Amino acid sequence: MKRRGDEFLNVAAHELRTPILPILANAELLRDKIKTGSRELDTIFRNAVRLQQLSENILSATKIDSNSLTIQKEEFDLNTLIGQIIEDEQHAIEKRNLRIVFVPQTSNLPVLADESRIGQVIVNLLDNAIKFTQEGQILVTSEMMKEEIVVRVHDDGPGIDPQIFPVLFSKFASRSPSGTGLGLFICKKIIEAHGGTIHARNSSAPGKSGAIFTFTLPALR
Numbered sequence: 001m002k003r004r005g006d007e008f009l010n011v012a013a014h015e016l017r018t019p020i021l022p023i024l025a026n027a028e029l030l031r032d033k034i035k036t037g038s039r040e041l042d043t044i045f046r047n048a049v050r051l052q053q054l055s056e057n058i059l060s061a062t063k064i065d066s067n068s069l070t071i072q073k074e075e076f077d078l079n080t081l082i083g084q085i086i087e088d089e090q091h092a093i094e095k096r097n098l099r100i101v102f103v104p105q106t107s108n109l110p111v112l113a114d115e116s117r118i119g120q121v122i123v124n125l126l127d128n129a130i131k132f133t134q135e136g137q138i139l140v141t142s143e144m145m146k147e148e149i150v151v152r153v154h155d156d157g158p159g160i161d162p163q164i165f166p167v168l169f170s171k172f173a174s175r176s177p178s179g180t181g182l183g184l185f186i187c188k189k190i191i192e193a194h195g196g197t198i199h200a201r202n203s204s205a206p207g208k209s210g211a212i213f214t215f216t217l218p219a220l221r
């Protein structure tokens, strides 16, 4: 019974992706055409992106549950990927008093990893930071430390609810009315499938609140 339920979810999430792509592409084209900006178009765009991410997350979660999450490794520069994702995410916060700052500590970060899956991790971490931070800054850093690549996402939000810490990376651990609680579960599985680690803590620095998520990936040798 559970398997049939998973299969249904898998097919539904897959089918959802097909109509979302042209909605997104056309909203993007229109946005480029209407230089003055449009609140209605922004709403369409934001929700189409949300729908796309949701279907990606559901697909990944069903794959994790059936042990069929595949990792296709290739060599790429992690800083370039982070930069591209941040550029896309800037659109979502354009009109808010919030900005994402990327400070790579090491200029080139070649990795052997699944680029789209690592992208999914970064998107999920940034989405959370954007969702839980009313205003201020989201600081993203990346660096090579010994044999590891370390990426950090530090936001200015209220920090992680202490009650959720023990189950933070479990499925459906959500404290957000609009959340499904799949994001961090997927992040952990993807990072671990690459031989890396992921953890979270709240900032203890005076005057700087917020959540800090850190993931590592083995450096390319």
Ligand SMILES: Nc1ncnc2c1ncn2[C@@H]1O[C@H](COP(=O)(O)OP(=O)(O)OP(=O)(O)O)[C@@H](O)[C@H]1O
Binding pocket: 057, 124, 128, 129, 132, 155, 157, 158, 159, 160, 161, 164, 168, 173, 174, 175, 176, 178, 179, 180, 181, 182, 183, 184, 185, 211
């Ligand atoms: N940056 C953050 N600041 C504060 N709390 C956070 C942050 N990131 C995650 N959390 C907490 O961890 C919970 C689980 O996060 P997760 O990304 O797995 O789910 P979600 O964001 O609620 O839903 P989904 O990612 O599936 O849309 C969140 O609901 C929230 O309580």
Ligand SMILES: [Mg+2]
Binding pocket: 124, 127, 128, 179, 182, 183, 184
């Ligand atoms: Mg999330």
